[in-house]
Amino acid sequence: DIVMTQSPDSLAVSLGERATINCKSSQSVLYSSNNKNYLAWYQQKPGQPPKLLIYWASTRESGVPDRFSGSGSGTDFTLTISSLQAEDVAVYYCQQYYSTSYSFGQGTKLEIK
């Protein structure tokens, strides 16, 4: 099974500053036949279900603000929030859908400094 590891576990960033969350997979999630990375990012606020932010590692879901961006390939990925807003306080998860035993990272809690 593919193990997803996020870093850091928690992060405090000042309003308007950049936040960066990393995700590493135990094996590549890049499918060579279509050159796509089977990696998604989610945001979960307290008491709410997760919300899809990014899929194919860098494709922003419709309606997601452009301050959210995803990058990386193979085994190393990054979610970047370019200018942190108060409403971005949440837990963020990466997820691989390369193998049917889908797996999530442990989550990164993002707070305001």
Added chain:
Amino acid sequence: EVQLVESGGGLVQPGGSLRLSCAASGFTVSSNYMSWVRQAPGKGLEWVSVIYSGGSTYYADSVKGRFTISRDNSKNTLYLQMNSLRAEDTAVYYCARGGSEAEYFQHWGQGTLVTVSS
């Protein structure tokens, strides 16, 4: 508008059974990847099971042989039959619809809480 509404959660004793339902609207369950994802209290997300449009089903090792995913096309509803429940199955269970291209989770229900305790 896509909507997913879970029901069927509750308190059950260890070894007991429960069936969760996920009523869908705004799309056809049988034409999409549909999954169950759970979240233990204060913990992260854990994928549980998926059913593909063609009917193939897959399970996490932690529930294999105990849980069964199914759907009723006439009711446009997804189910999760949970047997031989354990304390570690205590969680909020979400149903989720996959994306149009692959099995990322594009739409989520609000979840239903399952508590396994004596």
